[in-house]
Amino acid sequence: MEKELLFAQSHEWVRYINESEAYIGLSSYAIKQLGDIVYVNIDAENVDVNDLLGDIESVKAVSDFYSPLKGSISQINEDVIDSPQLINEDPENTWICKITNISDSKKLMKKDEYEKLFEA
Amino acid sequence: MIRKTPLYEEHVRLNAKMVEFANFLLPIRYSSIVDEHLAVREGVGIFDVSHMGEIIVEGNNAIAFLNKLISNNIEKIKSSRIKYSLFISERGTIIDDFLIYCISDTKLLLVVNAINKDKDLNWLNDNKEDGISIIDKSLNYAQIAIQGPKSKEIMLALTSENNLPIKYYSFIEKALIINHQVLISKTGYTGEEGYEIYAKDNAIKDIFNTLISLGATPCGLGSRDTLRLEASMPLYGYEMNEDISPLDTALEHFCDNNKPNFIGKSNVYDKGLTRIGLINLDKGIIRENMEVLYKDKIIGKTTSGTYLPYLKASYAMAIIDKEYSKEETILDVKIRNRFVKAQVVALPFYKRKK
Numbered sequence: 506m507e508k509e510l511l512f513a514q515s516h517e518w519v520r521y522i523n524e525s526e527a528y529i530g531l532s533s534y535a536i537k538q539l540g541d542i543v544y545v546n547i548d549a550e551n552v553d554v555n556d557l558l559g560d561i562e563s564v565k566a567v568s569d570f571y572s573p574l575k576g577s578i579s580q581i582n583e584d585v586i587d588s589p590q591l592i593n594e595d596p597e598n599t600w601i602c603k604i605t606n607i608s609d610s611k612k613l614m615k616k617d618e619y620e621k622l623f624e625a
Numbered sequence: 626m627i628r629k630t631p632l633y634e635e636h637v638r639l640n641a642k643m644v645e646f647a648n649f650l651l652p653i654r655y656s657s658i659v660d661e662h663l664a665v666r667e668g669v670g671i672f673d674v675s676h677m678g679e680i681i682v683e684g685n686n687a688i689a690f691l692n693k694l695i696s697n698n699i700e701k702i703k704s705s706r707i708k709y710s711l712f713i714s715e716r717g718t719i720i721d722d723f724l725i726y727c728i729s730d731t732k733l734l735l736v737v738n739a740i741n742k743d744k745d746l747n748w749l750n751d752n753k754e755d756g757i758s759i760i761d762k763s764l765n766y767a768q769i770a771i772q773g774p775k776s777k778e779i780m781l782a783l784t785s786e787n788n789l790p791i792k793y794y795s796f797i798e799k800a801l802i803i804n805h806q807v808l809i810s811k812t813g814y815t816g817e818e819g820y821e822i823y824a825k826d827n828a829i830k831d832i833f834n835t836l837i838s839l840g841a842t843p844c845g846l847g848s849r850d851t852l853r854l855e856a857s858m859p860l861y862g863y864e865m866n867e868d869i870s871p872l873d874t875a876l877e878h879f880c881d882n883n884k885p886n887f888i889g890k891s892n893v894y895d896k897g898l899t900r901i902g903l904i905n906l907d908k909g910i911i912r913e914n915m916e917v918l919y920k921d922k923i924i925g926k927t928t929s930g931t932y933l934p935y936l937k938a939s940y941a942m943a944i945i946d947k948e949y950s951k952e953e954t955i956l957d958v959k960i961r962n963r964f965v966k967a968q969v970v971a972l973p974f975y976k977r978k979k
Binding site: 540541543544546560562564565567590593 | 908912
């Protein structure tokens with residue numbers, strides 16, 4: 506996973522492996538807002554951009570997790586399912602699921618551009 | 626109007642995430658709710674609870690007067706002791722829950738929920754008798770809670786043993802902490818040993834900052850809620866409201882049936898409901914207001930629920946039909962669009978080792 510992370514304004518990150526495959530996760534900013542993650546549920550197979558992938562639950566609340574890509578979910582990070590707090594420890598190096606057959610994407614931006622949007 | 630507590634600047638300095646609660650800006654967390662929760666279970670945490678309302682009931686017949694308005698019995702309350710009680714509406718439902726501090730035979734301090742303070746003041750004034758004065762002292766008191774197995778140890782760095790109340794639910798009206806005169810009680814809302822301190826703004830600020838410099842973990846409303854839920858303490862607005870009677874929510878223990886009367890008593894009767902504990906046996910987190918079912922039949926609703934950091938599982942409290950309240954009964958809970966299995970477990974979920 507050498508390629509750089511790209512971010513959607515809705516806080517998901519995408520790390521392309523090649524043109525049709527990518528890992529996705531949630532930005533450090535989003536995780537900081539959510540607080541302790543205690544449950545991750547991925548419940549989708551083929552998704553369009555903005556389709557629901559599943560839920561991310563923190564101690565305080567449940568959040569929907571939407572897909573930044575159109576494609577098929579080919580792998581879920583079982584380590585994250587077993588130990589959701591891994592996401593808190595290192596959000597931008599902890600992928601949640603892998604999407605293949607990518608045929609469309611949300612508008613994605615580089616990290617500095619994304620972070621500028623949410624500067625206090 | 627949104628108010629700041631006297632500790633607002635300290636919260637900002639400590640990088641707290643602030644939220645609005647009962648018209649106050651309060652910290653929801655400084656670091657992580659889980660870390661703050663565990664600090665209280667294993668060490669010592671400190672909470673700003675300055676939003677709580679303080680009401681003085683004073684007069685020659687203060688005890689007898691208040692006793693007519695509350696569900697519990699304070700006829701024999703002694704000075705420096707505290708009792709938990711409820712105001713019950715004419716309909717037999719819960720107006721508020723609060724602590725009564727007996728300062729003397731003629732002076733009582735009520736510590737009430739911030740969201741209900743004005744309602745409580747109205748209720749007291751509507752039922753007021755000659756010779757009784759009701760005074761809102763909320764602006765005179767800032768309040769902090771020091772909670773956890775190491776709370777006594779850390780307090781002894783600021784004061785001597787004789788300034789700390791010994792018995793649970795007792796208090797010292799004029800204790801000396803650092804060089805401040807404060808009211809200190811052995812009370813709390815976390816299920817751990819601990820103290821609550823009531824004092825003027827500058828005293829509270831000094832004690833708060835000193836305790837933090839000595840290693841107490843600042844804790845926000847987030848962990849206050851997970852701690853009280855783990856200790857299965859009811860919270861107004863969740864386990865109690867003006868549609869819930871004390872028996873519906875398993876607070877019969879705080880209704881004295883031997884008392885000849887109290888307002889609302891005749892309408893406090895068994896409706897076949899009770900409050901239970903549930904542990905989620907499936908995936909996901911059970912939260913408040915989720916339907917509880919037994920074989921497709923809705924038998925109640927959860928009142929509070931989340932992932933409990935010390936017990937490390939999804940737990941909830943629920944008000945349900947008593948018939949299904951036996952421990953180990955397996956029920957279904959509807960989490961958004963799916964169902965999970967949950968088992969009835971005894972309350973409290975967590976009880977500290979003594």
